[in-house]
Amino acid sequence: MEHRPDPDELLKNIQSEENKRGKLKIFLGYVAGVGKTYAMLEAAHQRKAQGVDVVVGYIETHKRAETEELVEGLEVLPRKQVEYRNVMLFEMDVDTVIRRKPQLVLVDEFAHTNAPNSRHSKRYQDVQEILAAGIDVYTTLNIQHLESLNDIVAQVTGVIVRETIPDRVIDEASEIEVIDLPPDELLARLQEGKVYVPDQAARAIRKFFRKGNLTALREMSLRRAAERVDDQMRAYMQTRAIQGIWAAGERLLVCVSPSPLSERLVRTTRRLADELNAEWVALYVETPQFASMSQEKRDRVAGILQLAEDLGARSYTLSSGNSMDSVSQTVIDFAHKNNVTKIVAGKPLRPRWQEFFRGSLVDKLIHKSGDIDVYVVTSADKPLFPTDESPLKLHSPITRYLWSLALVAAATAIGFITLGNMEATNLVMVYLLAVVIAAIYLGRGPAIVASMLGVLVFDFLFVVPYFTFAVSDTQYVLTFIGLFLVGLVISQLAARASEQAEAARQREAETAELYDLSRDLASSVNLDAILNTLQKHLEQNFGRTIAVLLPEADHLVVKTISENLHLGDEELAVADWVYRHAEPAGRNTSTLPAAQLRYLPLRTSRGVMGVLGVGKPESANNDLSPSQRRLMEAFANQGAQAIERAQLEEQNRQIVLLQSAEKLQNALLNSISHDLRTPMVAITGALSALDENYMELDEAARNTLIENARSESERLNRLVGNLLNMTRIESGAIKLNLEPGDVQDLIGTALEQLGRRVGQNQIKVDVPANFPLVSMDFTLMVQVIVNLLENAVKYSPNDSLIDIIASMHDTTVRLQIADRGAGIPFEDLSRVFDKFYRVQRPESVSGTGLGLSISKGIVEAHGGQIRALNRAGGGTILEVELPLDK
Amino acid sequence: MTATNQRVLVVDDEAPIRRYLRAALGAQGFTVYESASGEEALQAVLSHRPDIIILDLGLPDIDGIEVTRRLREWSQTPIIILSVREAEQDKIAALDVGADDYLTKPFGTGELLARMRVALRKQVSAANEPVFQSSGLTVDFSRRLVIVNEREIQLTPTEYDLLKVLVTHAGKVITHHQLLRQVWGEGYNDMHILRVNISNLRGKLEPDPSRPTYIHTEPGVGYRLKV
Incomplete structure (x- = not known):
């Protein structure tokens, strides 16, 4: 029977080859037991019947007979064993899957957390690697594992789900199939024991399987899937240029802080962004305080920004001064620059009185926002973690306060010295000076302490009646208030100035470091440098x-x-x-x-x-x-x-x-x-x-x-x-046949091979008596000496004398072939052993220039050296140095 | 050269080389037989009974070493090996399994004829001659006397044994291995002692040891006493 290729099949292949990344299909359920795995396996069998190469990457059948039956007939890839604390854990073997390279692989429990020491901490990351290898993946997921719904699930069911997956992963799925089962049927199945329940968690899970919970979860999953359909439709309309009602180009910005509410803020913004079909960004404004923040808080900030990215946002960190003004201005500037249309901020948790003094970021944002909408998000219930923000926390070390006390004491001392000559009201100026100094050098807190203490001390010591806090002359009340307010204002201004200076200094330092680096890199000549x-x-x-x-x-x-x-x-x-x-x-x-x-x-x-x-x-x-x-x-x-x-x-x-x-x-x-x-x-x-x-x-x-x-x-x-x-x-194919060789024999054999080519030249051999045997490949070394002699003959005038001199040194022997030829120009001495190199001579001498280069190769293979020297009195010495055996 | 109707078998897979040898040797009065492979050569030795064999080492079917080994199982016909310089180890192996001499390609006709002459002479004069004489060197085996240019030379027993081996194979190459075995005995393999003794022997025999006239070095293979 003739088998013709199906055009559709061909087209599909071409498309799949073009689009290298695999496709992800998620079987989404609202709770365990609705039959996701079953549905996935059925779909897999259908694909297999269509001729698709399907394998099982990882399936947890929970020993359910009907599921196990379905696994049969499919190729199951071996799992990887991971030992952790003496327990054998089984995980999907990503490398095996990729090596096997099926068209489609089944991977159960998308949100699974891998055993410690696995390559990825989460299974969805494994899946992404498989997708990147161009393999399609079917997987299963329960709605409560979705990151953006995590807190709502916790609110509705009272169960905090630890295994979550980022929404962007779901967004990348090319298909989502909702596996739905009415809650009553599910409960019936549970009664019949058809739902897998691990023993140790049985009670908790039974509590979870309440009809109210199930209904809420079911609604969530259906709604989520509906949103997806909406997305796909919108994408379809966009690609086909179908006109419709589009959401305006909204861009959301969420301001995050170390506050425990930030997490909720981020999730809320994601949902809002989904509804508006808008892009969104998360922004953390780092203030100089950040450096003094506890490690836990800093981790929390990093965690929240990571969460935002997982939920599909881009996250940014900017730095500004400590004050609310500076922070809010940074946020607004960023918003303007990035065309943000809506800012989401958290409602402050601080008591009202504190806001009065320190100002509220939200107020400042609203004040400066202009045409940008500001959404203030609140939380109905108490935060899950206690705020460890202590409002009275002194941000300066204790010594600064001691210094401020010393300043007040100094002002008081001046007051006593000048008591006779100066009016009491003018003494206020001295205290004011102390406050200003404190504000500039010691910071806000010490300045406030200095102004309050100054008022009290001044009242006590220099205002009638003396040594009481009572004030007889009402004009002093104005003086006190003036001193106090001036102290506050100056300290605020000075503190802000120094903060800004500090921030500027740090930025400058960073710029300088970067500049240093780029300058050094630019002057580095090669890769190593x-x-x-x-x-x-x-x-x-x-x-x-x-x-x-x-x-x-x-x-x-x-x-x-x-x-x-x-x-x-x-x-x-x-x-x-x-x-x-x-x-x-x-x-x-x-x-x-x-x-x-x-x-x-x-x-x-x-x-x-x-x-x-x-x-x-x-x-x-x-x-x-x-x-x-x-x-x-x-x-x-x-x-x-x-x-x-x-x-x-x-x-x-x-x-x-x-x-x-x-x-x-x-x-x-x-x-x-x-x-x-x-x-x-x-x-x-x-x-x-x-x-x-x-x-x-x-x-x-x-x-x-x-x-x-x-x-x-x-x-x-x-x-x-x-x-x-x-x-x-x-x-490098040269193989030395090393044997003890007699140098005299070596020279004799070379001279014999040279034969008539010596021409009219005289050759004088000088080998000292009792010359040691030298380890060498005799045949190859004969070749060397022949080549060197040939060279000497070639470049010598006729009838001249060529000397062959052997000499012994500590660990080497030297053989010199010395001629009385024209010699070699100094700059060529090191180059004569190069391949095809010939010293340029007017009368052209025949030969390829290979001889010396071959000699060099052979001598170096012996661990020796060869060099050319100019001979005293004219001529060239070609010298071979060979190592002596111990 | 007066070779009268002696038979020579030329074994080489290259036709031009066979043609050249047929012409050169034919002109010298040899009856020349040709073989292009090892198997053919073994057959030809049986059917033509040559007096001498010229054998190329690089044959297409069985290599020359193997051909030599098989021939030496039943025949003492002299064998002269032809090889290229790159196949030094093969050459030594062939000599050690019984080939008589070798020539490195390319070679001159005169050289080949000289080698053949020496190899054939061994066949002719198998009986021991008590006195060896050649260009100024006289060795009297019965009196253990060595005379160079009418001057008696004193040799150590080892030097004498060495010279004796060289003289009995005069004109033929003797590998290092063969020399060591014949002078120092089976299993002796010290190149050092051989080199030193040859050097000393040359010092006593040769007028100028840098240009030896009697003991000739075959680089990487062995020595040859010139005749």
Whole structure:
């Protein structure tokens, strides 16, 4: 039977190949037991019947017979065993799935949290990796695991669900299928024991399965799915350019703080953004106080910003002064710059009286917002965590207050000294001075203390009646109020000025650090220097160990690393993951958090250049502040760009090198073809002359021709031998057959091989008596000496003397071939051993220039050295130095 | 050269080389037989009974070493190996399993004929001659006397044994291994002692040890006493 390809099938294949990322389908239920897994398996069987390659990545059947039956007939991939505290846990093996590369994989329980030490902390991250590998995924999910609904679920059911997944993951799903079952039926199933209930949690779960809860959850899941349909319809209309009613280009901004209410604020904003179909951003304004905040609070801020990102927001951190004015202005400026249309802020938790003094951020925002709407979100119930904000907390250390007391005491002392000469009211100026000094140098709190104390002391000591707080003259009341208010105002102004100065100073310091880095990077000449600079700056500025890894032949190699830091295979695996996925991972992230270091991809517009590893801080619990983190990212960016620059330069250099190598190769081919052809011309010529004109040639002419052809063929043979040797040396295929060799024998054999080529030259051999045997490959070393002698003969005038001198040194022996030729220009001495190099001479000397280069290769293979020296009194010395055996 | 109707078997897979040898050796009065492979050569030795074999090491079917080994199981016909310089180890192996001499390609006709002459002579004069004489060197085995240019030379027993081995194989290459075995006995493999003794022997025999006239070095293979 002929099997024709189905056009639809082909089209589908083409599409799936174009769109490399796999498709995600979620079977959404409102509670366990509605039959999600069952539905997923049924769908899988249907796909399989259509010829799709389906495998089971991970399914929890809970020993339910009907589910187990459905698993049969599907290929089940082996799971990974993870041992944790002596308990064997089973997890989906992502690598196996990706290696198996089916078209569709089934993965149960999307919100599952993986065993510790797994690559990802959450299963949905595993799924994303599978999707990225171009494999479709079917998965199941209960609505209460959805991040944005998490708090509502907790409110409705009273159960806090720990395993949550970010909404953006759901948003990426290409299909959501709601598996619905009326609550009554579900309860009936539960009664019949058809719903899996783990023993230990049985009671809690039964409590959860109340009809009210179930109805609420069911409504949530249906509504959520309906929203999705709405999204898809809208996307469809947009892509087909169908006109309709569109939500205006709304942009929401939510202001977050360490306050426990911020979490609720973020979730609310997400829901609001969903309803408005708007983009949204989360903003944290960092004030100088941040540095003195507890670690717990700082973590909370980081957690809330992470939550916002999980829920689909972009998060930002900006810095400003401590005051409400400064904070609100920063928020409004940001909002204007980013076309924000609505700001969501939390209703303050502070008592009213405190707001009176410190001002309310919400009030300030509303006041400055202009055309931006401000939504103030409240919470009906008490926060889950107690606020640990103590309103009377003194922000300055105690010594500052002591100093303010000293200032008041000094003013009082001046008062006593000048008591006779000055009117009491003028003394107020002295106290005012003390308050101003306190405000400028000691901060707000001490200034307020100084002004209050000043009023009291002044009243007590210098206002009639003395030594009481009573005031007889009412004009002094005005003085007191004046002194007090002036003190307050000045202290406020001075404090703000110093805060702004501090913020400016810090920004300036950051800018200066960045400037320093970019200047040093710019002046780094090569990749190594760049890496060193980057490491040094990062270590200095953040007090952490640093490692930079760059790819080499498709795997990462540690290029620079702090002292005392060592990266094992596991760490390298994490870095590799970061490199391949261009996402941060490691310590303090949700991917592979067990790693020692935190790994950041070094990204540029051309892709990931490498990976930066950041170690633990030297002092424990000293995590980076958002501004520091931002600075570090800026450092990493600068570094990535510098690395990219260095690599581009290197590529450029390689190209230039390649071009010159090509030029060299051409010269080389020319040289070889010339040297090969010359003897062949002589041989062919001689043979054809003998063949065609034998009778015309006299005997002497015939002999000359024959002799010439013979010596030329010998030359040809040597040239081929040289080329073969060169090839062997260059490819590293040269194998030494080391034996103790007699130097005298070596020279004798070389002279014999050289034979008539010595010409008219005299050769004098000087080998001292009892010269030791030297470990060598005799045959190859004969070749070396022949080559050196040939060279000496070639460059010497006829009838000159060539000396061969052997000498013994501590751990080496030297062989010198010394001629009385023209010598080698000084600048060429080091180059004569280069391949195809020939010292330029007016009278051209034949030869390829291979001989010396081959000799160098052979001598170096022996662990020896070869060099050219100019000989005293004219001529060249070619010297071979070989190591002596112990 | 007066080779009268001696038979030579030329084994080489390259036709041009066979053609050249047929011409060169034929001109010298040899009857030349040709084989292009190892198997053919073994057959030809049986059917033509050659007096000498010229054997190329790089044959397409069985290599020359193996051919030598098989021939030596039943035949003492002299074998001269032809090889290229790159196959040094093969050359030594062939000599050690019984080949008589070798030539490195390319070679001259004169060289080949000289080697053949030496190899054939061994066959002719199997009986021991009590006195060896060649270009100024005289060795009298019966009196253990060594004379160079009419001057008696004093040798140590080892040097004498070494010279004796070289002289009995005069004109032929002797591998290091063969020398060591014949002078120091089976299993002895100290290149150092061989080099030192050859050096000393040369110091006593040769007028200029840097340009030896009697004991010739075959690099990487062994030594040869020139005749």
